[in-house]
Amino acid sequence: MLELTAGEALARIASGELDSQEYFDAYAHAAAGDELGAYLWTAEAGGKGSGGQPLGGLPIAVKDIFCTEGIETTAGSRILEGYRPPYTATAVRRLREAGARLLGKTNMDEFAMGSSNENSAYGPVRNPWDGDRVPGGSSGGSAAAVAGRLAPWAIGTDTGGSIRQPAALCGIVGLKPTYGAISRYGMIAFASSLDQCGPLTRDVADAALLLREMQGPDPCDSTSVGIEAGVELPSRADLEGLRVGVARDFSHEAEGVEPGVAEVFERNLALIRELGAEVGECELPHAGHGISAYYVLAPAEASANLARYDGVRYGLRVDGAEDLVSMYERTRSAGFGAEVKRRIMLGTYVLSSGYYDAYYGRAQRVRTKIAEDFAAVFERFDLIVTPTSPSVAFKLGERTKDPLSMYLSDYFTVPMSLAGIPAISIPGGLAEPAGGGPELPVGLQLTAPAFAETRLLDAAHALEAAIDFTNMPPTSSASRPGAGGSAAGS
Amino acid sequence: MAASDWEPVIGLEIHVQLRTRTKMFCGCELSFGDEPNVHTCPVCLAHPGVLPTINGQAVSYGLEIALALDCEVAPRSIFHRKNYFYPDSPKAYQISQYDTPLASGGSLGDIRIHRVHLEEDAAKLIHVGESGRIHGSGASLVDFNRGGTPLVEIVTEPDLREPAQAREWLQLLRATIKQIGASDVNMEEGSLRCDANISLRPAGSSVLGTKTELKNMNSFRFIERGVAAELERQRALLDSGGEVSQETLHFDPRSGELTSLRSKEYAHDYRYFPEPDLVPLAPTEEMLSAAREALPELPAERRRRYLAELGLSPKPANQLAFSPELAEFYEQAVDAATSADPGAVANWVIGDLTAALREAGVDAADPAASKVSPAAIAGLADLAAERKISSTAARQVLAALVAEGGDPAEVAGREGLGQMEDPDELESVVERALEAEPEAAAKVREGNMRAVGPLVGFVMRETNGRADGGEVTRIIRGKLGL
Amino acid sequence: MLPLPRITDVIDRDQVLHVARLARLQLSEDDLEMMASELSSILDHVERISELDLDGVEPTTHVVALENVLRADEPRPSLPRERALEPAPDPAEGAFRVPSPVV
C-alpha cells in the first residue's frame, strides 16, 4: 500500500479497492515510527478526517515552515519552539479544502537555510537511500518522508533549490513553480522575493495534482497571481517537436560536477533525443553568477524577515535581561542556530550603510541579467535541462565546516529562483558517489518559461516514463544501516 | 555677529493618520481609546508567515492630499523596509516609502512641499515603571491597536522663517486635510504630528547651517513656542561663538526647556531595501481623476476667493477659510442674506455668533450643530443692516436664537425688540432724558461727549433697547445745539 | 556605479561586532573570529559579480509584473485579545510586557 503513488491510491480509493481511512492510518503508523528524523509532529492514526474531493482524504506531509492553526510550527528553529499559530497557510488550507488530510509536519533546515537539513534545531534527517548521508535541504524532511515510505507526498518550499535539491538527493520528483503561482501567505518567510511553495512526490502526475489544487491568486498575498491557464495533468509520452537547450558551462561539463552525475546526465540527454526532442546548445552567460547574487539578496531579505523574532509577542524569550537591547540579543542569540546567524550577519552587512550599492544593488542587476539570459534562450528553446545538483547525497557532517561548499550545492537551482521561473527535478538514474559506495539517486532538472508549468510537467512526465526509475530506496527505512540512533524524531 | 543678522530656516515633517476604516496593511479596524490589543491580527502582530496588503482607500487619500498640495504624483512608486528594533515595531521594520515617494515637488501657500509618502504607524509603548520580575529597571507595555494605522508623511522644503509662520502654515495644512476628509487631524489625539528641522544661517546667505530636529510637538501653540525656544538657543550659541550640533530635541511646554534625546542605544542604520511583499503603485489616470474629483474647494483657494470676490479683509478670510465648518456655515448665510454684505455676515459669524455660542457653552467650532441656522444669522444681519434693530437688541435676539432657535424677525417682534420706527417718539424720549439727567446734559453741552452715557442709558431703558444708539446720540447733539 | 569596496581584508572583528549589534545578535569572542573568517570567504566569492559590466542594467526587485494590488477598506475580524496574547512570553494587563528601552 505504501508503494503506491498518490494518484494510484486515489484511483483505488475511487474504485473501492482501498479504504481512505485505512490508507491514512497506515501512513500515520509509518510516520509515528519514523527513524529518519523526517517528522517534527505527526497526526494520530484513527482520527477522523474529512475525505472531500478531489484528494479523497489522502494524507499529506507538510514542511514545518507552513503555519497550521493550533499545531506547533517551528520552521526548524528553537526560537519558535512551542509556537502554535493563530492561522493556517493558504496553500495548506487549499489542500485541506481539496480533501487532503494533514499527516505531519516535516523537519527542515532552520528557516529553510541549508542544503542538507543539518541546520535543524531538532536534529538532522537521514537519507532513506543511505542513513549516513543527508537528504538534502532545506525540505529534507519532506523529501525523506516521501522517499522513505513515510508519506505518499509532501509539500515544501524552494528559495534557491530547497525542493529540487532534496528531491534529487532522495530520488523523487520536486517542483518549484513560477514565483507567484502559489500563495506565500502563512509560509514562514526566508527570502520573500524568491520563496515559493511546491510539491515533493513520487511521480510527475502527483506533482501536477498538488500544484493544481494549491495554485491560484490569493487576496492575502499581493505577489500571487496563480497560473492563469490552469494546470493540466500530464499525458505526453514523447518529446516530439520540443526544442531542448543545454548550456555547456551550466551543465554536466561545469566545474565541480561529479563524474557519476555527469554520466547520468549524458544518458538522460540521449534519451531526450530518442523521445524526439531536438537538443541544442544554448548560452546562460550569467547563470554562473547566480550563487553570488543569491547570497547577497536572500540573506538581505532574511535579515529583515527574521528581525521579528524578538521575544516580545511569541516564541522564545531569554529572561534575566535588565534592559531591552540585552533581552533582544540574548533571545536571538539563544534562539537562532549558527547558519541562521551567519546569514543574518551577511544580510545585515550587505544592506548596511555604504555597502548597499556595491552588493545589493549589483546583485539585483545580476538578477536582471540572469532573467534576460533565460528569456533569450526561451526564444529558441522550449525547455532547458541541467543536472539538479553537482553531486549525489553527501555524508552527514561532510560540508558543515565549510559554508561556501554547502552553498555551491545549489549552483544549478539558484538561477531559476532568481528569474522566478518554474523548474522540476526528476530522478535521472543512479550513480556511484565520488568517494565510492552504493549507487545513489541523481536528479535531472528541467526548466520552462514563467507559467509554462503544463509544458514542463508534460515533458517531465514523458521523460520519467522513459527513464523508468524505481524511486523507492532498495530497503525499508527500518533496516537501513546508520538509521535511528542520534536522529531526533517525532 | 549681531543677533539680528541670523536668519531662521525652518522645515516641517508632518505625520497624518488617515481616516480609513482599516489599517494600512491588514483588515483590523482603526480605533482610538479602546482597551489595549483588541484590534490586532496575525498581520499587525507580525506573526511568522504573514504578508501585508495595501489599503486602497489609504492610497486614494494619499493621492488626494498629494494633489491638494500641488505635488507631482510619481508614475511608479514602491515601498521599502526601514529596519530598526523597537517593541513598537512588530516586524522590526516599518513599511514606508523611501527613494520613490508617492508624490513630490508641490506647494501649499508660499511653502514648497518636498515630498508626500505613505507608511504605517507604530504601536503604542506605555512605560509602567519597575516590574516585579526585572529588578532595578522599568518595564513597558505594548499596545498594538494603533500599530499599522495608515500614515501620510508630508515633508516641506526649509521655507519657513518665523515660529508664528510655522504655526499658521500648519493650521492651513490642517484645514486643507480636514477639508479633504482624509484625517481627523487632531494634534491632541495624535492624528496630526509635527517635527521641525531648525537652523540659523547668516542673513543673506544661501548656505544652510547645522540643523536640529525638534520632535513631536502636540499643539499649535507648542510648535510656535518650541521653535522659538530652539531658535533662541541656537542664536545664543552662535552669538557666543559656539557651534550647533546636529541632534534631536524634545520641547517640554511646561518648563519651556529643550532636552536632547540622546539614545544610549546603537546608532541607527535603517538598511532600507525594497519591500518584496508588495508590488509597485502606479496610479492610473482613472485613480488620479477619481482623486481630483474627490477634492473639495480647498482652504487656500477659498481664502483667495473670500479676499478677491467677497471683499473680506485678511483676518476674517483666514479664519473662515481655514475652518471647513465655519466656512460652510458662512457661505450658506451669505447666500441667504439679502441686504447684509459678505463682510457684515462674516463679522456676525466669527464675532457675535461665536461669542454667543461660547457663552451658552455650545461648541463654537461647528455652528451648524447649534440651534442657529445660517438663514437665521443672515436674517439677523439683514435686520441690522436695514437698521430695523439696534445692536443691543440684536444681541438679545441672538441669545434667544442660540437658546431655542427660530426666525430672528419673529423673535424680535415677540420680544418687542424691533427698532423704533417713529422718529417723533424717539425725540420725545430724548427730551425726557435731558430733563431727567440735567447734570449730564450740561456737561455734554460743554462739549464733554463722554458724559453722554446716562442720557443714552435713560433712552435705552425707556425704549427697552429698541433705540439705535447712534441715532440717539445724533438727536441729543441736535437738541443741545452741537 | 560605485567602486566595490574591498571586503576580504575589511571585514574584521570590529566590523563583525558592529553588524552583530545592528542585527541584535550577541557573539562570543570565538564566534566573532569565526564569523569574520566565514563571512570573508563567502564575500570573497560574492565579489565575483564586481567583474560584470552592469552599467545601464535595471535592478530587479520583483519578478512578477504586477502593479496596484490594492485591498478594499473593509474591516476583517481581529483576534480575540486572549488569543493574541496566548503566545506572548510576558503578557500583562492586556498587553505585551517588555523591559523598558533605555533612553
Ligand SMILES: [Mg+2]
Ligand atoms: Mg515617517
Ligand SMILES: [Zn+2]
Ligand atoms: Zn491587523
